[in-house]
Structure formats: structure tokens, C-alpha cells
Amino acid sequence: MKIIKKIEEMRSWSGEQCGKGLTIGFVPTMGALHRGHLALVKLSQSKTDITVVSIFVNPTQFGPQEDFNAYPRQFESDSEKLQKENVDVLFAPTTDDMYGSEFQTSISVKEVSKGLCGEFRPGHFQGVATVVLKLFNIVRPQVAVFGEKDYQQLLVIKHMVGDLNLDVNIVSHPIVRDSDGLALSSRNVRLSQEEKKEALIIPATLARAQEFFNKGEREIAKILTACAEFIDREGSLNLQYLEIRDALTLKSISKIERKAVVLLAAHVGNVRLIDNCILGSDHETSN
Amino acid sequence: MKIIKKIEEMRSWSGEQCGKGLTIGFVPTMGALHRGHLALVKLSQSKTDITVVSIFVNPTQFGPQEDFNAYPRQFESDSEKLQKENVDVLFAPTTDDMYGSEFQTSISVKEVSKGLCGEFRPGHFQGVATVVLKLFNIVRPQVAVFGEKDYQQLLVIKHMVGDLNLDVNIVSHPIVRDSDGLALSSRNVRLSQEEKKEALIIPATLARAQEFFNKGEREIAKILTACAEFIDREGSLNLQYLEIRDALTLKSISKIERKAVVLLAAHVGNVRLIDNCILGSDHETSN
Numbered sequence: 001m002k003i004i005k006k007i008e009e010m011r012s013w014s015g016e017q018c019g020k021g022l023t024i025g026f027v028p029t030m031g032a033l034h035r036g037h038l039a040l041v042k043l044s045q046s047k048t049d050i051t052v053v054s055i056f057v058n059p060t061q062f063g064p065q066e067d068f069n070a071y072p073r074q075f076e077s078d079s080e081k082l083q084k085e086n087v088d089v090l091f092a093p094t095t096d097d098m099y100g101s102e103f104q105t106s107i108s109v110k111e112v113s114k115g116l117c118g119e120f121r122p123g124h125f126q127g128v129a130t131v132v133l134k135l136f137n138i139v140r141p142q143v144a145v146f147g148e149k150d151y152q153q154l155l156v157i158k159h160m161v162g163d164l165n166l167d168v169n170i171v172s173h174p175i176v177r178d179s180d181g182l183a184l185s186s187r188n189v190r191l192s193q194e195e196k197k198e199a200l201i202i203p204a205t206l207a208r209a210q211e212f213f214n215k216g217e218r219e220i221a222k223i224l225t226a227c228a229e230f231i232d233r234e235g236s237l238n239l240q241y242l243e244i245r246d247a248l249t250l251k252s253i254s255k256i257e258r259k260a261v262v263l264l265a266a267h268v269g270n271v272r273l274i275d276n277c278i279l280g281s282d283h284e285t286s287n
Numbered sequence: 288m289k290i291i292k293k294i295e296e297m298r299s300w301s302g303e304q305c306g307k308g309l310t311i312g313f314v315p316t317m318g319a320l321h322r323g324h325l326a327l328v329k330l331s332q333s334k335t336d337i338t339v340v341s342i343f344v345n346p347t348q349f350g351p352q353e354d355f356n357a358y359p360r361q362f363e364s365d366s367e368k369l370q371k372e373n374v375d376v377l378f379a380p381t382t383d384d385m386y387g388s389e390f391q392t393s394i395s396v397k398e399v400s401k402g403l404c405g406e407f408r409p410g411h412f413q414g415v416a417t418v419v420l421k422l423f424n425i426v427r428p429q430v431a432v433f434g435e436k437d438y439q440q441l442l443v444i445k446h447m448v449g450d451l452n453l454d455v456n457i458v459s460h461p462i463v464r465d466s467d468g469l470a471l472s473s474r475n476v477r478l479s480q481e482e483k484k485e486a487l488i489i490p491a492t493l494a495r496a497q498e499f500f501n502k503g504e505r506e507i508a509k510i511l512t513a514c515a516e517f518i519d520r521e522g523s524l525n526l527q528y529l530e531i532r533d534a535l536t537l538k539s540i541s542k543i544e545r546k547a548v549v550l551l552a553a554h555v556g557n558v559r560l561i562d563n564c565i566l567g568s569d570h571e572t573s574n
Contacts, residue, residue: 007452015454102536104398105416105450111391129392130451137452163392164417165294165424167302249389 001083003090007098007138010091014052014140022049026141026168028132031055032072032186033081036176040145041085043173047143053082054091054135056098061127067272072189091139098134106130109163112155112250116263117274120240125156132157136168144168149175149183151261151276155250175275177203183275190271199268201237205230206277209244209262213279218256220244227262240265240272247278256280288370290377294385294425297378301339301427309336313428313455315419318342319359319473320368323463327432328372330460334430340369341378341422343385347393348414354559359476378426385421393417396450399442399537403550404561407527412443419444423455431455436462436470438548438563442537462562464490470562477558486555488524492517493564496531496549500566505543507531514549527552527559534565543567 004010017024025044029037037053044051055078062068075092082090107129118125136144146154158170176184181203182196191199208230212223223244231237245252247259259280266273291297304311312331316324324340331338342365349355362379369377394416405412423431433441445457463471468490469483478486495517499510510531518524532539534546546567553560 011452011454100449102398102446103450105394105396105447107392107394109392111389134450134452137454159389160392162387163390163421165298165421167298167424 001079001087001090003079003092005092005094005097007093010052010089010093010138011140013089014138017050018140023143024048024139024141025051026135026139026144027051027053028135028144028146029053029055030057030071030186031078032074032189033078034176034184034186034188036147036149036173036184038081038085039176040147040173041082041087043171044143044145045086047171048141050088052089052091052139052141053087054093054139056091056093056131056135058098058127058131059095060099060131061124063121063123066121067187067270070190072186091135093138098131107133107160109156109159112152112159114250115252116152116241116243116245116250117265118152120265125153128153129156129160133160133164133166136166141168143171145171145173147175148172148278149185149274149276151263152250155248175277181207183273185273187271187273191268195269195271198235199273201231201234202264202266202268202273202275204234205237205242206262206264206275210277210279213256220254220256220260223262238267240267244279247280288366288374288377290366290379292379292381292384294380297339297376297380297425298427300376301425304337305427310430311335311426311428312338313422313426313431314338314340315422315431315433316340316342317344317358317473318365319361319476320365321463321471321473321475323434323436323460323471325368325372326463327434327460328369328374330458331430331432332373334458335428337375339376339378339426339428340374341380341426343378343380343418343422345385345414345418346382347386347417348411350408350410353408354474354557357477359473378422380425385418394420394447396443396446399439399446401537402539403439403528403530403532403537404552405439407552412440415440416443416447420447420451420453423453428455430458432458432460434462435459436472436561436563438550439537442535462564468494470560472560474558474560478555482556482558485522486560488518488521489551489553489555489560489562491521492524492529493549493551493562497564497566500543507541507543510549525554527554531566534567 025048027040027044106126113125205227208227209223212226242264244260244262247261261278263276312335314327314331393413400412492514495514496510499513529551531547531549534548548565550563
């Protein structure tokens with residue numbers, strides 16, 4: 001596995017592969033890799049000749065009160081994991097190389113960034129869209145793979161790609177969960193054993209919504225009331241939001257008439273966790 | 288000359304040229320072509336194998352009170368002019384193809400968009416940056432040529448290209464003027480003969496600044512006072528702004544210590560005109 005830290009080197013390497021007619025798959029990450037990330041890598045490898053994984057903890061997508069400094073960093077073990085998966089290139093640029101002192105450009109994807117994490121993390125999706133566009137321009141992939149856990153992020157990226165006429169196929173991978181149901185997240189390492197148990201109310205709440213939907217309930221208000229009652233009965237949860245929205249546009253809806261998504265964000269201890277589940281017949285959310 | 292109106296056709300055509308190892312030069316325009324545009328075409332042709340010119344009157348860079356509807360449109364004669372210059376492709380997308388109903392993405396290049404036209408045309412440079420990025424992604428040029436008359440626009444594009452790691456070389460061409468000194472602009476066709484004469488105070492004012500600079504004056508305030516006195520003496524001018532700024536960053540300065548630019552916007556009749564001139568030893572403003 002080749003480790004590249006300089007933007008110019010990454011760019012010229014990707015130019016060479018393109019010249020050889022090889023297709024590039026790309027998995028952008030912030031490191032602290034878990035099985036969820038490795039599933040994205042495998043999906044990329046199944047679709048392209050070469051897979052590039054980036055590790056970059058992007059400062060511009062963290063708010064001033066957020067956990068940029070506390071975000072787990074473990075480059076050596078990440079690098080070993082990617083090596084074992086036969087990743088071709090690990091791209092790990094420095095912050096100075098990504099954002100020079102005169103940096104002043106940002107991308108907004110307005111509608112899908114509204115509400116949900118966009119409300120609780122102002123500027124977050126601008127930071128995400130901007131860094132992802134930069135990485136696309138440097139790595140020049142034909143395919144890029146994102147996890148569905150960050151569902152709103154996935155839609156921000158898909159809309160950006162369509163709106164800006166980017167020649168990248170965005171592929172998503174379903175949420176990978178621990179055996180107990182907790183969605184894998186780099187932030188889980190910051191949970192104590194007890195908090196990990198407490199956090200299980202998150203997937204259980206989503207399962208409750210799924211159960212009501214499967215029984216034929218289509219009124220959003222009724223499903224959400226059932227979820228709230230479930231949370232009250234089972235314990236407590238420091239919720240930021242629990243909403244059901246249209247799965248393709250993220251627009252607010254009152255009744256489920258096509259594929260929808262239940263989205264949840266909550267704090268467990270000091271750690272902010274997000275999770276979601278799709279309600280509807282087809283799981284695929286690709287363009 | 289090939290005329291392409293569909294984004295997908297343009298994209299696949301540019302992909303083919305890339306596969307053949309041919310370099311693409313690109314001149315984005317809003318049509319109503321004059322000798323200034325044709326000079327950009329010649330510059331592109333001198334640098335690349337193939338030249339693509341786009342004609343697209345981009346609605347998102349016009350404010351609600353601006354001249355989007357009045358902007359001159361003359362596709363047939365434009366097309367003939369480009370044919371005569373041996374342009375390879377004329378790309379003329381429709382507004383619907385460029386901006387679907389779900390379009391929601393925009394690019395901001397914050398610092399260089401501040402003040403000047405950015406102040407008098409809110410949203411203008413977001414519209415410009417966004418459409419230019421879209422066109423770059425569709426046409427995929429190695430070189431793109433812009434006129435220096437739209438000086439702030441040129442810097443917005445250059446900063447966007449650097450910040451987003453785009454693989455496009457931005458080349459600029461000096462302002463092309465009529466024999467009487469008026470900078471060529473598509474909007475000049477909307478001036479009456481009398482207004483055309485009135486408009487000559489614009490290049491004359493810039494010449495006055497140049498003259499003071501050549502005599503050794505470096506204090507911005509003194510040069511601007513001399514320009515204001517000149518305007519008062521010679522007639523009148525419905526000025527929006529007359530400023531001198533750092534030529535590379537567009538930052539405000541009080542004294543000229545390196546290359547600077549005098550920038551002017553004014554209304555003559557109903558027509559808004561802009562012009563500028565560089566103060567300093569090297570004329571080139573390329574990256």
C-alpha cells in the first residue's frame with residue numbers, strides 16, 4: 001500500500017492511473033477505522049480497479065464547541081487495517097496543505113442541509129461538501145463510497161455531485177452494526193461500557209418505528225408518538241432530534257407515501273451519536 | 288464547428304478528446320461576442336489542441352433588478368463569428384439542462400467577492416463561480432481563458448480553482464478597447480451614440496490614475512482625489528465605485544507597494560459599465 005501525504009503527489013498519481021485506463025474507487029474517511037469503513041473499502045474494490053482511502057480529520061466540519069480535538073486519531077492501526085484489506089493508496093494530507101492561509105471557498109447544498117444535523121451543527125455540511133469536492137478533484141475517482149449512517153451527508157454529497165455535474169458515481173453502503181445493534185461509529189470508542197449499553201435505546205427506538213411501519217402505520221405523528229412512548233418506558237435519551245422525512249429529498253412529510261427515513265441524533269454522555277433506518281420497500285438509495 | 292446543446296453530449300465529447308490525449312482550451316461567454324471574446328479564443332487556440340466556447344446567459348448571476356432580459360442575445364451571428372475563428376465546439380446549454388428544479392448548490396469565494404461589484408451585485412459572484420465550476424466539470428478543459436475587464440471575476444475564478452484543487456490553468460487576456468478607448472463589452476450595443484461618447488470619461492479617468500502613478504504618486508487617496516477632480520472638470524459620471532486595490536488579493540490598501548488595480552463601475556444611461564487598469568511593472572496577473 002502506497003501512503004501519499006502531498007496533494008500534488010496524489011494528483012499526479014491519480015492522473016497516471018487515468019492514463020492507464022484504470023478506474024479509481026474512493027473512500028473518504030476521518031480515520032479511526034472500524035468494520036463499517038472496511039465494508040466501504042470492499043464495496044469500492046468490487047466496483048473499480050484501484051481503491052484510494054483518505055484519512056483527514058477535517059477541521060472545517062467541526063463547530064467551535066464540537067469534538068475536533070477529542071476525535072479519535074490512530075494513524076498506525078488505521079494504516080495496518082487498510083494494508084490488510086489490500087487498499088492501493090492511503091491518502092493522508094495535512095491541514096496546511098488542504099487549507100492554505102488564503103483559503104476562502106465554500107460549497108453550500110442548501111435544501112438537504114436544512115434541519116436535522118444541519119440545524120444542530122451550523123456550517124457542518126458546508127465543511128463536508130467543500131472537503132469532499134476538494135478530495136474528489138485531487139483523487140479523481142470514478143466511484144466514491146459513503147456509509148448510510150451519515151444519511152444527510154450522503155444526500156448532500158449526491159446533490160452536490162448532480163448539481164455541479166461531477167463525473168463521480170456515488171455509491172452507498174448500509175449501516176454496519178455491532179452484534180448488539182449499535183451502529184458502528186468512530187466515536188463509539190469514547191463511550192464507557194455503561195454508556196454503550198445506554199446507547200442501545202437508539203437502535204431499539206428505530207426498530208420500534210420500523211415495527212409500526214411494518215404493521216401498516218403511515219402517519220408520521222403516530223409513529224413518532226409510539227417512539228417517544230417507547231423511550232419513556234425503556235429509560236431516557238438525551239435526544240437532539242427524532243424525525244421521519246422523505247428518503248430522497250429529506251423534505252418534511254406528514255404521511256409516508258414513498259420511501260422514508262427515520263433519523264435520530266442524541267447525546268450519550270459526552271458523545272453525540274446519529275443513526276437512521278429506511279422505511280419502505282427498496283433499500284437502495286443510489287441515484 | 289460542432290454545436291452541442293446537451294450537457295451529456297458535451298461531457299462525452301470532452302471525455303473522448305481526453306482519451307485521444309488532446310488538450311482542451313475553454314472560453315466561457317454569455318454571447319453577444321465582440322473582438323474581446325475573439326482575442327480570448329485566439330489565446331486559447333495558441334495554448335491547446337482544441338477550443339470550446341460556451342454561450343450561456345446565466346440567470347443566477349443577475350440580480351432581480353438587473354438586465355437579464357435586456358442582455359443582448361444573437362446566437363446566429365455569434366455562431367458565424369466562432370466558425371470563422373475555427374472554433375472546434377460551440378457549447379450552448381439550455382437553462383433547464385443547467386438548473387433542474389431541484390438545483391440547490393452554490394459556491395462562495397468569500398474574500399475576493401467582497402466590495403466592488405460584490406457589493407453592488409449581491410449574489411453575482413456566487414452565480415458566476417457556480418456556473419463556471421459546472422462548465423469546467425462538463426467541458427473538462429486544461430486551460431480556461433478569461434478577460435481582464437471583469438477583473439474581480441477573474442480573481443474569484445482563480446481563487447476558486449486554487450482552493451478546490453481544480454486541474455485547470457486560468458489564463459487571462461488584457462482588456463481589448465475600441466479605437467476611442469472604450470473597453471469592449473457586450474453591453475456597449477445598448478449605448479446610444481451620445482452615451483458612447485459620454486462613456487469615454489471612464490477610460491479617461493483610469494488614464495488619469497495611470498498618469499499620476501507614472502509620475503511617482505503612490506498614495507491611494509491622492510490618486511483618487513485627482514481622478515475625482517478630473518471627472519468634475521470634464522463632465523459628470525454616475526459612479527458606483529472607483530477604488531484602487533491590491534491586484535492579487537483585491538484587499539484594500541492605502542499606499543501602492545506592489546502591483547495594484549484601479550477599478551471603476553458606473554452607469555451611462557441605463558447601462559452599467561465596468562473598467563479597470565493595472566498600476567505596476569508587470570502586466571501579467573496569472574497565478
